[in-house]
Amino acid sequence: MAFKYKLLKAIDVAGLQVFDPVVRLCYGEEPKLQLRRIGLFIVIPLLTLAAFVALWAYVGPRHKTKAGEVPSPAVVLQAGQDTWRFDAWEDTKAADYKRAGQDREQALAAVNARIEELEPQAEQAAAQLAEVEDAYRTQLMEQVKPLYDEYRQMRVDFRDESQRREAELEDRAAHLSGSVAEREAFLDALREHRQWEEGEKAELAAFKDQIGEIEDAKAPELEAARAQSNDLGQELQYLRKRRDQLTSDNLSLKLADAEQRLEQREQAFLQASSGEEALSLANQILAEEAAMERIETSTYAKPWTLPDQIMRSILCVFTGFVLASIIAIPIGILCGLNRVFMAAMTPLISLFKPVSPIVWLPIVFIIVGGFIPEPSDSALLDFFNAIPVLGAYDVNPAFLSSAITVALCSLWPTLVNTALGVAAIDKDHINVARVLRLGFWSRLVKIVVPSALPLIFAGLRISLGVGWMVLIAAELLSSSEGIGKFVWDMFNNGSSQTFAQMFVVVFVVGLIGLLLDRIMIVFQRLVSFDGAPTAL
Amino acid sequence: MAFLELDHVSLGFGPPNDRTEVLKDVNLQVQENEFVAIIGFSGSGKSTLVSLLAGLQQPEKGCVRMHGQPVTEPGPERGIMFQNYSLLPWLSVHGNIELAVKQVFPRYSRAERKAHVERYIEMVNLTPAADKKPSELSGGMRQRVSLARTLAMQPEVILLDEPLSALDALTRANLQDEIVRIWGEDRRTVVMITNDVDEALLMADRVVPLTMGPEATLADAFTIDLPRPRDRTLSNSDPDFKHLRNRITQYLIGLNEEAKALRVDERKEMPDVRPVDFYATRRTSFWERLRNNDTDAA
Numbered sequence: 001m002a003f004k005y006k007l008l009k010a011i012d013v014a015g016l017q018v019f020d021p022v023v024r025l026c027y028g029e030e031p032k033l034q035l036r037r038i039g040l041f042i043v044i045p046l047l048t049l050a051a052f053v054a055l056w057a058y059v060g061p062r063h064k065t066k067a068g069e070v071p072s073p074a075v076v077l078q079a080g081q082d083t084w085r086f087d088a089w090e091d092t093k094a095a096d097y098k099r100a101g102q103d104r105e106q107a108l109a110a111v112n113a114r115i116e117e118l119e120p121q122a123e124q125a126a127a128q129l130a131e132v133e134d135a136y137r138t139q140l141m142e143q144v145k146p147l148y149d150e151y152r153q154m155r156v157d158f159r160d161e162s163q164r165r166e167a168e169l170e171d172r173a174a175h176l177s178g179s180v181a182e183r184e185a186f187l188d189a190l191r192e193h194r195q196w197e198e199g200e201k202a203e204l205a206a207f208k209d210q211i212g213e214i215e216d217a218k219a220p221e222l223e224a225a226r227a228q229s230n231d232l233g234q235e236l237q238y239l240r241k242r243r244d245q246l247t248s249d250n251l252s253l254k255l256a257d258a259e260q261r262l263e264q265r266e267q268a269f270l271q272a273s274s275g276e277e278a279l280s281l282a283n284q285i286l287a288e289e290a291a292m293e294r295i296e297t298s299t300y301a302k303p304w305t306l307p308d309q310i311m312r313s314i315l316c317v318f319t320g321f322v323l324a325s326i327i328a329i330p331i332g333i334l335c336g337l338n339r340v341f342m343a344a345m346t347p348l349i350s351l352f353k354p355v356s357p358i359v360w361l362p363i364v365f366i367i368v369g370g371f372i373p374e375p376s377d378s379a380l381l382d383f384f385n386a387i388p389v390l391g392a393y394d395v396n397p398a399f400l401s402s403a404i405t406v407a408l409c410s411l412w413p414t415l416v417n418t419a420l421g422v423a424a425i426d427k428d429h430i431n432v433a434r435v436l437r438l439g440f441w442s443r444l445v446k447i448v449v450p451s452a453l454p455l456i457f458a459g460l461r462i463s464l465g466v467g468w469m470v471l472i473a474a475e476l477l478s479s480s481e482g483i484g485k486f487v488w489d490m491f492n493n494g495s496s497q498t499f500a501q502m503f504v505v506v507f508v509v510g511l512i513g514l515l516l517d518r519i520m521i522v523f524q525r526l527v528s529f530d531g532a533p534t535a536l
Numbered sequence: 537m538a539f540l541e542l543d544h545v546s547l548g549f550g551p552p553n554d555r556t557e558v559l560k561d562v563n564l565q566v567q568e569n570e571f572v573a574i575i576g577f578s579g580s581g582k583s584t585l586v587s588l589l590a591g592l593q594q595p596e597k598g599c600v601r602m603h604g605q606p607v608t609e610p611g612p613e614r615g616i617m618f619q620n621y622s623l624l625p626w627l628s629v630h631g632n633i634e635l636a637v638k639q640v641f642p643r644y645s646r647a648e649r650k651a652h653v654e655r656y657i658e659m660v661n662l663t664p665a666a667d668k669k670p671s672e673l674s675g676g677m678r679q680r681v682s683l684a685r686t687l688a689m690q691p692e693v694i695l696l697d698e699p700l701s702a703l704d705a706l707t708r709a710n711l712q713d714e715i716v717r718i719w720g721e722d723r724r725t726v727v728m729i730t731n732d733v734d735e736a737l738l739m740a741d742r743v744v745p746l747t748m749g750p751e752a753t754l755a756d757a758f759t760i761d762l763p764r765p766r767d768r769t770l771s772n773s774d775p776d777f778k779h780l781r782n783r784i785t786q787y788l789i790g791l792n793e794e795a796k797a798l799r800v801d802e803r804k805e806m807p808d809v810r811p812v813d814f815y816a817t818r819r820t821s822f823w824e825r826l827r828n829n830d831t832d833a834a
Binding site: 432435442529 | 590592609610611612614615616618620622624625626627635636639640669671689
């Protein structure tokens with residue numbers, strides 16, 4: 001029983017009250033009430049979600065764009081899976097590059113076996129695709145040919161009729177008398193002719209469109225054959241690249257090669273007779289040694305993949321968030337403690353709070369660039385790159401500008417909340433501090449900050465949310481590798497596949513934002529005490 | 537020379553042309569080891585008086601003296617127990633008391649400090665709740681923590697600002713006995729503010745009425761020479777007790793009528809407005825209602 005209440009408490013602190021009725025139901029507590037609550041908190045939200053997906057699946061594909069139709073949920077799911085598979089493949093290739101000895105041979109054998117298995121399949125698929133394509137084309141021809149014939153006939157008829165009418169009109173014009181009525185009648189006839197011509201042309205165009213629609217219609221069979229062939233082709237290409245990484249491009253093999261060459265040079269150097277030859281060989285030995293060193297430290301040049309970019313974005317938002325907190329909390333405390341300081345800061349806060357990240361970023365970008373004239377030789381960048389985890393994601397000026405922009409936009413809620421929390425401290429608590437004669441620092445640490453903590457954390461939570469929204473825009477603008485850059489690349493690519501991947505990003509960004517918010521809620525609840533404001 | 541004294545103390549607020557004198561010409565001498573109760577109606581300036589004694593506020597005229605030295609700032613030698621507990625909600629019972637002990641006895645070792653804190657928790661019978669947060673305690677328990685914190689500072693004077701007025705009658709009686717018992721152990725000097733005649737009679741050596749504000753001042757004291765320990769069940773039968781109670785009550789009622797009579801001339805016409813009830817329109821959030829349901833069910 002005690003465990004039940006511990007569990008419920010944990011759920012409450014974690015901000016997952018949605019599952020409260022489930023736990024209670026499992027313990028058989030008031031099943032009727034719990035079922036009603038489950039219906040309210042779980043079933044209804046799920047139904048809404050399902051209704052949204054259904055609406056999306058219906059409406060999306062009905063809107064045609066330059067990058068194909070708006071992708072349906074199924075297409076987006078597939079695009080998401082492809083994105084993750086691409087990352088896994090790249091990771092494997094990077095690992096292959098470093099494989100040596102037995103490990104390398106085993107991997108190579110497996111790759112070769114798989115290639116052998118796939119090659120006939122791929123050939124078969126290609127053949128089948130060609131077959132299906134042929135069949136489809138013949139069928140289409142059969143279907144479309146009479147229509148085209150009809151179309152051509154219609155055009156000829158139209159041309160003939162048009163010529164006949166025009167000749168008639170010409171003839172009439174030649175024999176016009178001086179009567180006004182007759183001239184007016186001629187004008188009407190010409191007008192009528194033009195109208196007829198336009199009507200006929202529109203009819204022809206509509207007919208042509210009809211044919212085009214038949215030609216463009218998707219043949220599910222053909223699409224499936226093409227998808228299968230593509231899939232096999234992609235996997236084969238991946239396996240061949242792997243084979244390269246395990247053989248010709250492999251690190252251990254390249255090293256062995258270099259070593260061998262070095263040894264040859266050394267042998268030759270030992271036996272060199274003339275001074276000229278010895279010098280030349282000695283130089284070659286040094287060059288080979290340098291080359292070996294380069295090879296040893298080299299890695300597989302893995303392209304940025306979405307999971308890596310997500311990780312970099314999260315690190316970037318945390319860098320900005322930490323920066324914002326370091327600035328906002330002390331200033332907020334000073335504002336709350338001192339009315340003069342608050343009055344002094346108010347115009348600055350009010351002025352800069354509404355400024356958009358789009359404005360901050362270019363300014364920050366230029367200013368940061370001023371501190372880092374040479375990215376390859378910068379103490380600032382070296383400092384960040386020496387931090388574990390963060391260093392692995394290549395901190396560059398664009399990263400720092402994005403992080404600083406995040407900080408500039410997200411520090412305000414924390415600042416204002418901290419100032420409010422400190423200023424609103426209970427007068428009784430201050431009296432306690434006065435009776436105990438606490439000094440400035442102990443008063444700050446033991447009374448002021450703890451009593452303001454719930455509000456400070458409420459501010460931090462809003463800040464992190466704002467920062468996450470700002471970051472994507474900042475990355476997009478500064479071309480800092482991350483989710484924003486991914487979206488920008490996909491937008492510029494403009495294919496239906498990349499269009500779907502932008503939708504994947506919507507869900508990725510939403511889910512991570514949700515997760516960050518939940519984490520902050522846990523912190524907020526941990527520092528909250530009775531009567532302190534908490535939000536759900 | 538008195539141990540703690542108020543010497544012709546006056547205090548008011550407002551701008552010079554529209555001054556309200558809260559206290560005017562207040563004199564009080566408290567002897568060492570004496571338990572003095574100051575009794576008065578609400579709004580008469582009782583809390584201001586205790587703030588002056590503690591040094592949280594400074595008088596405009598006159599002087600507050602302790603051992604003959606003027607009181608210029610609050611300090612742990614005059615321990616004050618606030619009406620609304622003033623416990624720090626993020627600290628446990630132990631933590632709240634420890635904060636005070638750490639500050640007042642900085643030289644204590646960790647073990648000494650712990651022993652000291654535990655002794656005072658024990659004294660107010662809160663040992664089982666030592667690790668609880670104030671929010672998990674009842675009103676009476678919170679006030680006991682506040683008492684323990686004040687006592688743990690080992691002040692020379694204990695100032696009690698209506699310590700029991702927020703409590704229900706039963707808890708109140710219990711705590712009254714407890715305070716008297718603890719006071720009886722080492723007989724420190726106590727100044728207690730109260731609005732309850734019985735409470736004053738049961739606990740104090742001397743009861744000093746505060747006249748109605750504004751311009752409140754202390755009237756002549758009633759000396760309570762009832763033998764200790766005093767039994768509250770006697771309060772309905774003991775003739776001395778009844779006599780004293782009648783006298784004080786009569787005096788206070790007299791004060792009230794006098795004040796009313798004085799006020800007739802100054803009565804101001806009140807504007808005909810109705811206060812807005814913000815709470816009537818305040819909507820409870822969904823989660824709040826849910827939580828309320830849960831506590832109701834429990």
